[in-house]
Amino acid sequence: MGPRIWKLIRQNAGDGCAVDYRPWLKEGCSFSEALARTSGDLAWTFWRERAPRPDYFSDGDPSRIDRFALEARFRENLEGSRLVAYGQAHTNDAAIRLIDRGVFRSCNIDWERSAIFFGSSRDGEYRQVRVLPALLAPCACDFLNGRPLQEAFREFILRDSEVLALSERALRLAPKFEATLRGGRCHGQGIHEWPTAYDRWCMATTIHPDPEKRSVFDRNDPDPIEAVIAIEAFKQRYRSFVSLLRSGELEAYGVSDLPGHPCEIPRAVWSHEEFHIRFETGDIVQDNNQSTGFRDHFIRRWAAVTLRKSVQGTGVFHVNGIERDEPRSVTIPHDKTTGSPPRARPKREAVRAAMIKAGLDPASCRLPPKTVASRIQSYLSDPPTDAMAWQALSKMISRIIRAEAQPEDA
Numbered sequence: 480m481g482p483r484i485w486k487l488i489r490q491n492a493g494d495g496c497a498v499d500y501r502p503w504l505k506e507g508c509s510f511s512e513a514l515a516r517t518s519g520d521l522a523w524t525f526w527r528e529r530a531p532r533p534d535y536f537s538d539g540d541p542s543r544i545d546r547f548a549l550e551a552r553f554r555e556n557l558e559g560s561r562l563v564a565y566g567q568a569h570t571n572d573a574a575i576r577l578i579d580r581g582v583f584r585s586c587n588i589d590w591e592r593s594a595i596f597f598g599s600s601r602d603g604e605y606r607q608v609r610v611l612p613a614l615l616a617p618c619a620c621d622f623l624n625g626r627p628l629q630e631a632f633r634e635f636i637l638r639d640s641e642v643l644a645l646s647e648r649a650l651r652l653a654p655k656f657e658a659t660l661r662g663g664r665c666h667g668q669g670i671h672e673w674p675t676a677y678d679r680w681c682m683a684t685t686i687h688p689d690p691e692k693r694s695v696f697d698r699n700d701p702d703p704i705e706a707v708i709a710i711e712a713f714k715q716r717y718r719s720f721v722s723l724l725r726s727g728e729l730e731a732y733g734v735s736d737l738p739g740h741p742c743e744i745p746r747a748v749w750s751h752e753e754f755h756i757r758f759e760t761g762d763i764v765q766d767n768n769q770s771t772g773f774r775d776h777f778i779r780r781w782a783a784v785t786l787r788k789s790v791q792g793t794g795v796f797h798v799n800g801i802e803r804d805e806p807r808s809v810t811i812p813h814d815k816t817t818g819s820p821p822r823a824r825p826k827r828e829a830v831r832a833a834m835i836k837a838g839l840d841p842a843s844c845r846l847p848p849k850t851v852a853s854r855i856q857s858y859l860s861d862p863p864t865d866a867m868a869w870q871a872l873s874k875m876i877s878r879i880i881r882a883e884a885q886p887e888d889a
Contacts, residue, residue: 500711507609509593517640518549535704556640557583563616566605624788628761636716649709672755724749733781740869833858841883848873
């Protein structure tokens with residue numbers, strides 16, 4: 480049976496049942512709504528007002544709501560890029576722009592108009608501002624670019640501002656969900672791995688307090704509605720993350736257990752039912768159909784996975800300063816008196832330039848070619864993506880090192 484014990488029919492397993500969590504609008508929310516959704520006890524006032532059955536919610540304490548402290552934390556989330564804001568600049572073009580996070584250190588926020596301005600003259604105003612969690616923003620791939628898989632999960636799912644806000648009361652009422660909301664496990668029973676085929680597997684199930692919204696398999700006591708909504712928000716962030724990988728806007732690279740080289744993970748993996756993400760180690764694992772015990776349910780396929788924004792992932796809004804610098808080709812001068820110039824080798828010179836940029840002197844480098852290849856991949860304009868390409872790069876590095884070392888050895 481192995482991990483497939485969790486693979487149930489979606490409509491009867493919880494993930495396909497009606498839920499009370501409402502995802503963010505694609506264009507984002509106003510300042511006031513974003514504050515309400517990401518600010519602790521204020522968030523539950525927001526959800527209670529929109530719930531079909533408010534009586535399912537536990538009674539909150541209005542005296543605990545400190546508006547000044549909540550607004551200060553909201554600014555911190557904007558400054559830390561956990562929340563992202565877009566708005567129309569106070570200019571003639573009136574284009575929607577990504578608002579630099581540094582603006583929120585000193586700007587004034589007009590909560591009613593969802594606008595920001597500086598001073599009483601409202602110079603530098605942004606109007607019709609819309610806010611989104613970083614993972615749901617159009618520039619999400621910019622924030623994820625270059626991050627290890629572990630770090631991306633921790634910063635943009637576990638520490639998502641709305642997930643943290645909803646988790647506070649949810650865990651007070653239902654501590655059993657701490658393994659998921661704080662530890663990042665797919666199931667509180669101990670299953671760490673998250674399925675890439677999230678639309679075919681069951682994840683972090685809850686039992687809704689409304690009998691009409693329960694699975695036919697639910698036989699235990701219902702969970703608090705606060706826990707149900709918090710878990711749904713968590714799973715919605717995970718689905719958004721995998722959807723970026725499925726679409727090709729975001730790419731993932733890892734060290735394959737078969738050839739032993741870093742290589743691009745095929746897009747088909749992100750919707751295949753046999754693959755799972757192990758966020759605690761940053762690995763991609765696959766079901767072991769020859770499993771003989773609990774400890775070998777999965778086989779690791781890619782380790783040390785790192786994310787990279789695809790070229791097609793560049794959209795209208797992007798974050799400046801995150802793109803990688805492309806290495807420039809190096810021109811080797813030649814003596815015109817010796818006859819014809821040496822044959823141009825742009826690929827070889829690009830690899831040599833990448834080695835220098837990575838701090839490796841081709842003339843004195845004694846590292847194995849495979850190690851050098853792993854270190855310089857981020858400095859190549861066209862990094863290898865399969866085993867054959869990695870082998871070719873390793874051979875080229877070996878030739879460069881030998882050629883550079885010959886005069887010294889002689």
